[in-house]
Amino acid sequence: MITKPKGTVDITGNDALLWEYINHLVETVMKSYNYEYIRTPIFESSELFHRSVGETSDIVRKETYDFKDKGDRNITLRPEGTAGVVRSYIENKLYASPDIKKYFYNGTMYRYERPQKGRLRELTQFGVEVLGSNSPTIDAEVISLAYRILELLHISNLQVNINSLGDEESRSNYKKALKKYLEPHLSELCEDCRERFKTNPLRILDCKIDKDGEILKNAPKTIDYLNKESKERFETVLKYLDILDIDYEIDPNIVRGLDYYDHTVFEIVSLDYNDTQQSVLGGGGRYNKLIKELDGPDSYGIGFACGIDRIVEILKNIDLYKDLKKEVECFIMYVSEEEKLHALDIAQNLRLNGVITETNHLDKGLKGQFKEADRLNAKYLIILNDEDLKKGLVNIKDNVTKEEEKIDIDEIVEYIIGSL
RNA sequence: GUAGAAUUGGUGAAGUGGUUAACACGCCGGAUUGUGGCUCCGGUAUGCAAGGGUUCGAUCCCCUUAUUCUACCCCA
Numbered sequence: 001m002i003t004k005p006k007g008t009v010d011i012t013g014n015d016a017l018l019w020e021y022i023n024h025l026v027e028t029v030m031k032s033y034n035y036e037y038i039r040t041p042i043f044e045s046s047e048l049f050h051r052s053v054g055e056t057s058d059i060v061r062k063e064t065y066d067f068k069d070k071g072d073r074n075i076t077l078r079p080e081g082t083a084g085v086v087r088s089y090i091e092n093k094l095y096a097s098p099d100i101k102k103y104f105y106n107g108t109m110y111r112y113e114r115p116q117k118g119r120l121r122e123l124t125q126f127g128v129e130v131l132g133s134n135s136p137t138i139d140a141e142v143i144s145l146a147y148r149i150l151e152l153l154h155i156s157n158l159q160v161n162i163n164s165l166g167d168e169e170s171r172s173n174y175k176k177a178l179k180k181y182l183e184p185h186l187s188e189l190c191e192d193c194r195e196r197f198k199t200n201p202l203r204i205l206d207c208k209i210d211k212d213g214e215i216l217k218n219a220p221k222t223i224d225y226l227n228k229e230s231k232e233r234f235e236t237v238l239k240y241l242d243i244l245d246i247d248y249e250i251d252p253n254i255v256r257g258l259d260y261y262d263h264t265v266f267e268i269v270s271l272d273y274n275d276t277q278q279s280v281l282g283g284g285g286r287y288n289k290l291i292k293e294l295d296g297p298d299s300y301g302i303g304f305a306c307g308i309d310r311i312v313e314i315l316k317n318i319d320l321y322k323d324l325k326k327e328v329e330c331f332i333m334y335v336s337e338e339e340k341l342h343a344l345d346i347a348q349n350l351r352l353n354g355v356i357t358e359t360n361h362l363d364k365g366l367k368g369q370f371k372e373a374d375r376l377n378a379k380y381l382i383i384l385n386d387e388d389l390k391k392g393l394v395n396i397k398d399n400v401t402k403e404e405e406k407i408d409i410d411e412i413v414e415y416i417i418g419s420l
Numbered sequence: 421g422u423a424g425a426a427u428u429g430g431u432g433a434a435g436u437g438g439u440u441a442a443c444a445c446g447c448c449g450g451a452u453u454g455u456g457g458c459u460c461c462g463g464u465a466u467g468c469a470a471g472g473g474u475u476c477g478a479u480c481c482c483c484u485u486a487u488u489c490u491a492c493c494c495c496a
Contacts, residue, residue: 001469001470003469003487004487005487006486006487006488053496062421062494063494063495079496081496082496109496111495111496113494113495114421114422114492114494116489117489117491119495125496192493256496258496283496305496335454365449365454366455366456367449367454367455367456368448368449368456369455369456370455370456370457371447371456373456374456374457383454385454385455395455404455
Protein backbone atom coordinates (compact mmCIF):
# COMPACT_ATOMS: atom_id res chain seq x y z
CA MET A 1 0.00 0.00 0.00
CA ILE A 2 1.22 3.46 -0.81
CA THR A 3 1.18 5.74 2.20
CA LYS A 4 1.49 9.46 2.55
CA PRO A 5 4.93 11.00 2.89
CA LYS A 6 6.26 11.60 6.34
CA GLY A 7 4.98 14.72 8.02
CA THR A 8 1.91 15.17 5.82
CA VAL A 9 -1.74 14.75 6.69
CA ASP A 10 -4.96 13.88 4.93
CA ILE A 11 -7.75 16.10 6.08
CA THR A 12 -11.13 14.46 5.69
CA GLY A 13 -14.56 14.22 7.27
CA ASN A 14 -15.22 16.44 10.24
CA ASP A 15 -11.70 17.81 10.19
CA ALA A 16 -12.27 18.99 6.67
CA LEU A 17 -15.43 20.78 7.78
CA LEU A 18 -13.45 22.51 10.48
CA TRP A 19 -10.82 23.57 7.96
CA GLU A 20 -13.47 24.98 5.68
CA TYR A 21 -14.94 26.86 8.60
CA ILE A 22 -11.60 28.37 9.53
CA ASN A 23 -10.74 29.29 5.96
CA HIS A 24 -14.06 30.96 5.52
CA LEU A 25 -13.76 32.95 8.72
CA VAL A 26 -10.22 34.01 7.87
CA GLU A 27 -11.31 35.21 4.47
CA THR A 28 -14.28 37.10 5.85
CA VAL A 29 -12.29 38.91 8.51
CA MET A 30 -9.41 39.69 6.16
CA LYS A 31 -11.79 41.30 3.73
CA SER A 32 -13.44 43.36 6.40
CA TYR A 33 -10.02 44.83 7.15
CA ASN A 34 -9.65 45.45 3.41
CA TYR A 35 -6.88 42.94 2.79
CA GLU A 36 -6.76 41.48 -0.70
CA TYR A 37 -6.00 37.89 -1.50
CA ILE A 38 -2.61 37.15 -3.00
CA ARG A 39 -1.44 33.81 -4.31
CA THR A 40 2.22 33.30 -5.00
CA PRO A 41 4.00 30.13 -6.15
CA ILE A 42 4.55 27.26 -3.79
CA PHE A 43 8.04 26.89 -5.23
CA GLU A 44 10.44 29.73 -5.88
CA SER A 45 14.07 30.17 -6.82
CA SER A 46 16.18 28.91 -3.96
CA GLU A 47 18.00 32.18 -3.97
CA LEU A 48 14.92 34.04 -2.77
CA PHE A 49 14.91 32.24 0.54
CA HIS A 50 18.66 32.30 0.86
CA ARG A 51 18.65 36.06 0.50
CA SER A 52 15.62 36.75 2.68
CA VAL A 53 16.09 34.28 5.47
CA GLY A 54 19.86 34.26 5.51
CA GLU A 55 22.44 32.28 3.62
CA THR A 56 24.26 30.81 6.57
CA SER A 57 21.36 29.90 8.81
CA ASP A 58 20.46 26.29 9.51
CA ILE A 59 16.99 27.12 8.35
CA VAL A 60 17.86 27.47 4.74
CA ARG A 61 20.63 24.91 4.69
CA LYS A 62 18.84 22.05 6.37
CA GLU A 63 15.13 22.65 6.65
CA THR A 64 14.00 23.42 3.15
CA TYR A 65 12.92 21.15 0.35
CA ASP A 66 15.43 21.90 -2.40
CA PHE A 67 15.71 20.33 -5.80
CA LYS A 68 16.88 21.00 -9.29
CA ASP A 69 14.24 20.99 -11.97
CA LYS A 70 14.78 19.62 -15.48
CA GLY A 71 16.11 22.94 -16.62
CA ASP A 72 18.79 22.74 -13.94
CA ARG A 73 17.22 25.56 -11.94
CA ASN A 74 17.58 25.59 -8.18
CA ILE A 75 14.13 25.42 -6.71
CA THR A 76 12.92 25.53 -3.12
CA LEU A 77 9.46 24.81 -1.78
CA ARG A 78 8.46 27.85 0.21
CA PRO A 79 9.14 27.45 3.92
CA GLU A 80 7.22 30.62 4.81
CA GLY A 81 4.99 33.17 3.17
CA THR A 82 6.72 36.52 3.43
CA ALA A 83 9.51 36.08 0.90
CA GLY A 84 7.20 35.19 -1.97
CA VAL A 85 4.85 38.08 -1.36
CA VAL A 86 7.70 40.57 -1.10
CA ARG A 87 9.23 39.14 -4.28
CA SER A 88 5.92 39.58 -6.06
CA TYR A 89 5.58 43.14 -4.77
CA ILE A 90 8.96 44.00 -6.22
CA GLU A 91 8.74 42.00 -9.43
CA ASN A 92 5.32 43.36 -10.36
CA LYS A 93 6.29 46.88 -9.31
CA LEU A 94 3.31 47.03 -7.04
CA TYR A 95 5.17 49.69 -5.09
CA ALA A 96 4.31 52.08 -7.91
CA SER A 97 0.81 52.26 -6.49
CA PRO A 98 0.13 55.44 -4.56
CA ASP A 99 -1.68 53.35 -1.98
CA ILE A 100 -0.59 51.01 0.75
CA LYS A 101 -0.71 47.34 -0.30
CA LYS A 102 -2.39 44.98 2.11
CA TYR A 103 -2.30 41.29 1.19
CA PHE A 104 -3.46 38.12 2.84
CA TYR A 105 -2.59 34.58 1.91
CA ASN A 106 -3.58 31.12 3.06
CA GLY A 107 -1.53 28.21 1.81
CA THR A 108 0.87 25.39 2.39
CA MET A 109 4.50 25.75 3.45
CA TYR A 110 7.20 23.10 3.49
CA ARG A 111 9.86 22.50 6.08
CA TYR A 112 12.08 19.48 6.20
CA GLU A 113 11.81 18.84 9.91
CA ARG A 114 11.32 15.93 12.19
CA PRO A 115 7.55 15.83 12.72
CA GLN A 116 6.20 16.10 16.23
CA LYS A 117 3.38 17.69 18.10
CA GLY A 118 1.99 20.58 16.08
CA ARG A 119 4.79 20.38 13.53
CA LEU A 120 4.43 18.93 10.08
CA ARG A 121 6.52 18.95 6.95
CA GLU A 122 3.65 20.28 4.94
CA LEU A 123 1.92 22.88 7.03
CA THR A 124 -0.70 25.48 6.26
CA GLN A 125 -0.51 29.08 7.27
CA PHE A 126 -2.60 32.12 6.75
CA GLY A 127 -1.06 35.51 7.14
CA VAL A 128 -0.78 39.03 5.89
CA GLU A 129 1.90 41.26 4.47
CA VAL A 130 1.46 45.02 4.41
CA LEU A 131 3.82 46.88 2.15
CA GLY A 132 4.58 50.52 1.70
CA SER A 133 3.76 51.99 5.08
CA ASN A 134 5.82 52.57 8.18
CA SER A 135 2.91 53.95 10.15
CA PRO A 136 2.48 52.54 13.66
CA THR A 137 -1.23 52.36 12.90
CA ILE A 138 -0.41 49.49 10.58
CA ASP A 139 1.62 47.67 13.24
CA ALA A 140 -1.39 47.92 15.50
CA GLU A 141 -3.81 46.90 12.75
CA VAL A 142 -1.82 43.82 11.80
CA ILE A 143 -1.53 42.70 15.39
CA SER A 144 -5.17 43.29 16.14
CA LEU A 145 -6.22 41.51 12.95
CA ALA A 146 -4.33 38.39 13.94
CA TYR A 147 -5.64 38.63 17.46
CA ARG A 148 -9.23 39.14 16.38
CA ILE A 149 -9.24 36.18 14.02
CA LEU A 150 -8.06 33.87 16.77
CA GLU A 151 -10.56 35.40 19.13
CA LEU A 152 -13.41 34.94 16.66
CA LEU A 153 -12.41 31.29 16.43
CA HIS A 154 -13.10 31.16 20.17
CA ILE A 155 -9.56 30.43 21.25
CA SER A 156 -9.48 31.45 24.87
CA ASN A 157 -7.04 33.44 26.93
CA LEU A 158 -5.14 35.08 24.09
CA GLN A 159 -2.19 37.27 24.72
CA VAL A 160 0.12 39.19 22.45
CA ASN A 161 3.73 39.11 23.48
CA ILE A 162 5.42 42.09 21.94
CA ASN A 163 8.84 43.58 21.72
CA SER A 164 10.75 46.07 19.64
CA LEU A 165 14.13 45.52 18.11
CA GLY A 166 14.34 49.13 17.00
CA ASP A 167 16.02 50.38 13.89
CA GLU A 168 19.37 49.29 12.59
CA GLU A 169 21.30 51.53 14.91
CA SER A 170 19.42 50.36 18.00
CA ARG A 171 19.75 46.77 16.99
CA SER A 172 23.41 46.87 16.45
CA ASN A 173 24.00 48.71 19.72
CA TYR A 174 22.00 46.11 21.52
CA LYS A 175 23.79 43.21 19.94
CA LYS A 176 27.11 44.64 21.07
CA ALA A 177 25.85 45.21 24.60
CA LEU A 178 24.43 41.72 24.85
CA LYS A 179 27.62 40.08 23.68
CA LYS A 180 29.65 42.18 26.05
CA TYR A 181 27.39 41.21 28.92
CA LEU A 182 27.31 37.51 28.11
CA GLU A 183 30.98 37.02 27.37
CA PRO A 184 32.17 36.70 30.99
CA HIS A 185 29.26 34.37 31.80
CA LEU A 186 29.70 32.03 28.89
CA SER A 187 30.95 29.13 30.97
CA GLU A 188 27.79 29.26 33.05
CA LEU A 189 25.50 28.86 30.07
CA CYS A 190 24.43 25.62 28.47
CA GLU A 191 26.38 24.12 25.64
CA ASP A 192 23.85 25.17 23.04
CA CYS A 193 23.96 28.74 24.20
CA ARG A 194 27.70 28.86 23.93
CA GLU A 195 27.24 27.81 20.33
CA ARG A 196 24.51 30.38 19.80
CA PHE A 197 26.80 33.06 21.15
CA LYS A 198 28.81 32.72 17.98
CA THR A 199 26.01 32.19 15.49
CA ASN A 200 23.00 34.10 16.75
CA PRO A 201 23.42 35.60 20.22
CA LEU A 202 19.89 37.03 20.31
CA ARG A 203 18.54 33.49 20.33
CA ILE A 204 20.11 32.85 23.72
CA LEU A 205 17.32 34.96 25.16
CA ASP A 206 14.73 32.27 24.61
CA CYS A 207 16.83 29.27 25.46
CA LYS A 208 14.71 26.83 27.42
CA ILE A 209 17.46 25.84 29.80
CA ASP A 210 18.92 29.19 30.68
CA LYS A 211 15.84 31.30 30.25
CA ASP A 212 14.97 31.50 33.90
CA GLY A 213 18.52 31.72 35.19
CA GLU A 214 19.97 34.79 36.86
CA ILE A 215 22.25 35.53 33.96
CA LEU A 216 19.49 36.03 31.46
CA LYS A 217 17.23 37.76 33.89
CA ASN A 218 19.80 40.47 34.29
CA ALA A 219 20.76 40.57 30.65
CA PRO A 220 20.34 43.83 28.82
CA LYS A 221 16.91 44.30 27.23
CA THR A 222 16.35 45.33 23.67
CA ILE A 223 13.99 48.10 24.66
CA ASP A 224 16.66 49.76 26.80
CA TYR A 225 18.83 50.15 23.73
CA LEU A 226 16.25 51.73 21.47
CA ASN A 227 17.21 55.16 20.25
CA LYS A 228 14.76 57.97 20.83
CA GLU A 229 12.97 57.58 17.55
CA SER A 230 12.56 53.82 17.85
CA LYS A 231 11.42 54.12 21.40
CA GLU A 232 8.75 56.65 20.57
CA ARG A 233 7.61 54.51 17.74
CA PHE A 234 7.24 51.48 19.99
CA GLU A 235 5.30 53.47 22.56
CA THR A 236 2.97 54.72 19.89
CA VAL A 237 2.25 51.17 18.75
CA LEU A 238 1.46 50.17 22.33
CA LYS A 239 -0.82 53.15 22.73
CA TYR A 240 -2.76 52.10 19.64
CA LEU A 241 -3.03 48.56 20.95
CA ASP A 242 -4.58 49.95 24.11
CA ILE A 243 -7.14 51.78 22.06
CA LEU A 244 -7.87 48.60 20.12
CA ASP A 245 -8.31 46.74 23.38
CA ILE A 246 -5.64 44.15 22.73
CA ASP A 247 -4.28 42.23 25.68
CA TYR A 248 -0.51 42.46 25.32
CA GLU A 249 2.58 42.00 27.38
CA ILE A 250 6.02 43.35 26.63
CA ASP A 251 8.37 40.41 26.38
CA PRO A 252 11.95 41.49 25.90
CA ASN A 253 12.96 37.97 24.99
CA ILE A 254 11.11 37.85 21.70
CA VAL A 255 13.69 38.26 19.02
CA ARG A 256 12.32 36.08 16.22
CA GLY A 257 15.49 34.51 14.86
CA LEU A 258 15.51 36.12 11.46
CA ASP A 259 17.84 38.94 10.63
CA TYR A 260 15.43 40.97 8.62
CA TYR A 261 13.13 41.90 11.46
CA ASP A 262 13.30 45.34 12.98
CA HIS A 263 11.06 47.43 15.22
CA THR A 264 7.89 45.61 16.19
CA VAL A 265 8.05 41.84 16.71
CA PHE A 266 5.27 39.83 18.29
CA GLU A 267 3.82 36.43 18.97
CA ILE A 268 0.28 35.49 19.88
CA VAL A 269 -0.19 32.78 22.45
CA SER A 270 -3.06 31.17 24.25
CA LEU A 271 -2.29 30.99 27.94
CA ASP A 272 -4.50 27.93 28.18
CA TYR A 273 -1.99 25.90 26.24
CA ASN A 274 1.21 27.06 27.77
CA ASP A 275 3.52 24.18 27.09
CA THR A 276 5.97 26.66 25.60
CA GLN A 277 6.27 26.19 21.84
CA GLN A 278 2.85 24.62 21.42
CA SER A 279 1.14 27.71 22.65
CA VAL A 280 2.51 30.00 19.98
CA LEU A 281 -0.28 30.29 17.46
CA GLY A 282 1.20 32.93 15.27
CA GLY A 283 3.71 35.66 15.08
CA GLY A 284 5.27 38.27 12.93
CA GLY A 285 6.98 41.56 12.79
CA ARG A 286 8.21 44.48 10.80
CA TYR A 287 10.83 44.01 8.10
CA ASN A 288 11.72 47.40 6.74
CA LYS A 289 15.08 46.28 5.41
CA LEU A 290 13.92 43.22 3.52
CA ILE A 291 12.44 44.88 0.46
CA LYS A 292 15.66 46.66 -0.36
CA GLU A 293 17.58 43.52 0.42
CA LEU A 294 15.62 41.79 -2.34
CA ASP A 295 16.47 44.51 -4.87
CA GLY A 296 13.31 46.51 -4.33
CA PRO A 297 13.00 50.14 -3.40
CA ASP A 298 13.63 51.38 0.10
CA SER A 299 10.17 50.70 1.44
CA TYR A 300 8.42 49.26 4.47
CA GLY A 301 6.84 45.98 5.35
CA ILE A 302 5.18 44.15 8.19
CA GLY A 303 3.34 40.85 8.43
CA PHE A 304 2.29 37.90 10.47
CA ALA A 305 1.50 34.24 9.94
CA CYS A 306 -0.56 31.72 11.90
CA GLY A 307 -0.32 27.95 11.58
CA ILE A 308 -3.73 26.47 10.89
CA ASP A 309 -2.76 22.91 11.80
CA ARG A 310 -2.06 23.97 15.33
CA ILE A 311 -5.25 25.99 15.53
CA VAL A 312 -7.25 22.99 14.34
CA GLU A 313 -5.78 20.85 17.12
CA ILE A 314 -7.07 23.35 19.64
CA LEU A 315 -10.48 23.87 18.08
CA LYS A 316 -11.11 20.13 17.91
CA ASN A 317 -11.37 20.19 21.69
CA ILE A 318 -13.88 22.99 21.77
CA ASP A 319 -17.47 21.76 22.00
CA LEU A 320 -18.69 24.41 19.63
CA TYR A 321 -16.92 22.65 16.76
CA LYS A 322 -17.76 19.10 17.64
CA ASP A 323 -21.10 19.19 15.93
CA LEU A 324 -20.10 20.73 12.67
CA LYS A 325 -22.09 18.58 10.31
CA LYS A 326 -22.37 17.88 6.71
CA GLU A 327 -25.89 18.86 5.76
CA VAL A 328 -27.93 17.65 2.88
CA GLU A 329 -31.17 19.47 2.30
CA CYS A 330 -32.95 16.89 0.24
CA PHE A 331 -32.50 13.15 -0.29
CA ILE A 332 -34.39 11.46 -3.09
CA MET A 333 -35.31 7.82 -2.60
CA TYR A 334 -36.32 5.33 -5.24
CA VAL A 335 -36.25 1.62 -6.00
CA SER A 336 -37.52 0.89 -9.51
CA GLU A 337 -35.87 1.80 -12.79
CA GLU A 338 -38.75 4.06 -13.72
CA GLU A 339 -38.48 5.90 -10.40
CA LYS A 340 -34.73 6.27 -10.92
CA LEU A 341 -35.30 8.32 -14.08
CA HIS A 342 -37.51 10.71 -12.20
CA ALA A 343 -35.04 10.84 -9.33
CA LEU A 344 -32.22 11.94 -11.60
CA ASP A 345 -34.35 14.63 -13.13
CA ILE A 346 -35.66 15.94 -9.81
CA ALA A 347 -32.18 15.93 -8.30
CA GLN A 348 -30.77 18.02 -11.10
CA ASN A 349 -33.62 20.45 -10.87
CA LEU A 350 -33.14 20.96 -7.15
CA ARG A 351 -29.39 21.33 -7.46
CA LEU A 352 -29.66 23.96 -10.16
CA ASN A 353 -31.90 25.84 -7.75
CA GLY A 354 -29.24 25.72 -5.09
CA VAL A 355 -30.72 22.96 -2.96
CA ILE A 356 -28.09 20.55 -1.63
CA THR A 357 -29.41 17.28 -2.98
CA GLU A 358 -28.40 13.63 -2.88
CA THR A 359 -29.95 10.46 -4.18
CA ASN A 360 -29.36 6.73 -4.11
CA HIS A 361 -26.26 5.67 -6.02
CA LEU A 362 -25.65 2.29 -4.43
CA ASP A 363 -28.80 0.38 -5.40
CA LYS A 364 -29.83 0.18 -1.79
CA GLY A 365 -33.19 -0.91 -0.55
CA LEU A 366 -35.48 1.66 0.99
CA LYS A 367 -34.26 0.85 4.45
CA GLY A 368 -30.68 1.45 3.45
CA GLN A 369 -31.66 4.73 1.83
CA PHE A 370 -33.38 5.92 4.98
CA LYS A 371 -30.24 5.17 6.93
CA GLU A 372 -28.05 6.96 4.46
CA ALA A 373 -30.33 9.98 4.50
CA ASP A 374 -30.07 10.11 8.29
CA ARG A 375 -26.31 9.86 8.17
CA LEU A 376 -26.32 12.82 5.82
CA ASN A 377 -28.67 14.74 8.11
CA ALA A 378 -31.05 15.18 5.23
CA LYS A 379 -33.78 17.68 6.04
CA TYR A 380 -36.29 16.52 3.45
CA LEU A 381 -36.87 13.14 1.93
CA ILE A 382 -38.54 12.69 -1.39
CA ILE A 383 -39.84 9.15 -1.67
CA LEU A 384 -40.80 8.13 -5.17
CA ASN A 385 -43.18 5.39 -6.13
CA ASP A 386 -44.47 4.45 -9.55
CA GLU A 387 -48.11 4.67 -8.65
CA ASP A 388 -47.92 8.27 -7.47
CA LEU A 389 -45.60 9.26 -10.27
CA LYS A 390 -48.22 8.25 -12.79
CA LYS A 391 -50.47 10.85 -11.21
CA GLY A 392 -47.64 13.37 -11.20
CA LEU A 393 -47.24 13.20 -7.44
CA VAL A 394 -44.35 12.58 -5.05
CA ASN A 395 -44.18 11.91 -1.33
CA ILE A 396 -42.19 14.49 0.53
CA LYS A 397 -41.29 13.93 4.13
CA ASP A 398 -39.95 16.40 6.63
CA ASN A 399 -37.22 14.39 8.30
CA VAL A 400 -37.40 16.42 11.49
CA THR A 401 -41.13 16.42 12.17
CA LYS A 402 -41.65 13.14 10.27
CA GLU A 403 -44.69 14.65 8.60
CA GLU A 404 -45.29 13.42 5.10
CA GLU A 405 -47.44 14.71 2.31
CA LYS A 406 -48.01 14.22 -1.37
CA ILE A 407 -47.31 17.14 -3.64
CA ASP A 408 -47.28 17.77 -7.35
CA ILE A 409 -43.98 16.86 -8.97
CA ASP A 410 -43.67 20.33 -10.46
CA GLU A 411 -43.96 21.99 -7.10
CA ILE A 412 -40.99 20.27 -5.44
CA VAL A 413 -38.47 23.08 -5.86
CA GLU A 414 -40.90 25.71 -4.73
CA TYR A 415 -41.98 23.60 -1.75
CA ILE A 416 -38.47 22.92 -0.52
CA ILE A 417 -37.07 26.39 -1.05
CA GLY A 418 -40.12 27.77 0.68
CA SER A 419 -39.64 25.54 3.72
CA LEU A 420 -35.88 25.73 4.19
C1' G B 421 20.69 14.57 12.99
C1' U B 422 19.59 11.93 18.28
C1' A B 423 16.53 9.13 21.77
C1' G B 424 12.13 6.43 23.79
C1' A B 425 7.35 4.14 22.80
C1' A B 426 4.06 2.28 19.33
C1' U B 427 1.80 -0.09 14.50
C1' U B 428 -3.93 -6.08 15.06
C1' G B 429 -10.98 -5.56 10.22
C1' G B 430 -14.42 0.46 8.47
C1' U B 431 -13.64 2.22 13.94
C1' G B 432 -12.35 1.40 19.40
C1' A B 433 -9.59 -2.42 20.71
C1' A B 434 -8.52 -7.77 23.54
C1' G B 435 -5.22 -11.74 22.75
C1' U B 436 -1.78 -16.29 22.19
C1' G B 437 5.04 -19.68 20.07
C1' G B 438 0.66 -24.52 17.79
C1' U B 439 -6.06 -26.54 14.69
C1' U B 440 -11.96 -21.50 13.68
C1' A B 441 -7.76 -13.90 16.14
C1' A B 442 -12.33 -12.22 21.73
C1' C B 443 -15.67 -8.28 22.59
C1' A B 444 -18.04 -3.67 21.22
C1' C B 445 -19.58 0.00 17.71
C1' G B 446 -20.39 0.55 12.64
C1' C B 447 -21.83 -1.50 8.06
C1' C B 448 -24.65 -5.21 4.96
C1' G B 449 -28.80 -8.71 4.77
C1' G B 450 -33.33 -10.85 6.90
C1' A B 451 -37.87 -10.84 10.27
C1' U B 452 -40.91 -5.99 8.01
C1' U B 453 -46.24 -7.35 2.40
C1' G B 454 -40.85 -1.00 -1.18
C1' U B 455 -41.58 4.20 4.68
C1' G B 456 -36.42 3.36 8.23
C1' G B 457 -34.32 4.96 12.93
C1' C B 458 -36.44 0.12 18.65
C1' U B 459 -35.94 -5.27 18.98
C1' C B 460 -34.33 -10.03 17.38
C1' C B 461 -31.49 -13.23 13.93
C1' G B 462 -27.48 -13.80 10.46
C1' G B 463 -23.02 -11.93 7.77
C1' U B 464 -18.92 -9.16 8.23
C1' A B 465 -9.62 -9.70 9.34
C1' U B 466 -7.09 -16.64 4.45
C1' G B 467 -4.92 -12.16 8.47
C1' C B 468 -2.14 -8.96 13.04
C1' A B 469 2.75 -2.18 9.10
C1' A B 470 6.54 -4.26 5.11
C1' G B 471 10.71 -7.47 4.28
C1' G B 472 14.07 -10.95 6.23
C1' G B 473 15.68 -14.42 10.22
C1' U B 474 15.17 -18.09 14.49
C1' U B 475 11.68 -22.39 14.86
C1' C B 476 8.74 -28.58 13.23
C1' G B 477 5.47 -24.16 13.53
C1' A B 478 5.29 -16.77 14.56
C1' U B 479 0.56 -12.02 14.73
C1' C B 480 3.54 -13.23 19.27
C1' C B 481 10.95 -13.91 19.70
C1' C B 482 15.22 -11.35 16.80
C1' C B 483 16.97 -7.90 12.83
C1' U B 484 16.10 -4.20 9.03
C1' U B 485 12.91 -0.65 6.84
C1' A B 486 8.59 2.56 6.80
C1' U B 487 5.15 5.38 9.34
C1' U B 488 2.93 7.46 13.88
C1' C B 489 3.40 9.66 18.74
C1' U B 490 6.71 12.03 22.44
C1' A B 491 11.11 14.64 23.60
C1' C B 492 15.94 16.83 22.03
C1' C B 493 18.09 19.90 18.02
C1' C B 494 15.91 23.76 15.26
C1' C B 495 12.00 26.95 14.49
C1' A B 496 10.21 30.99 9.18
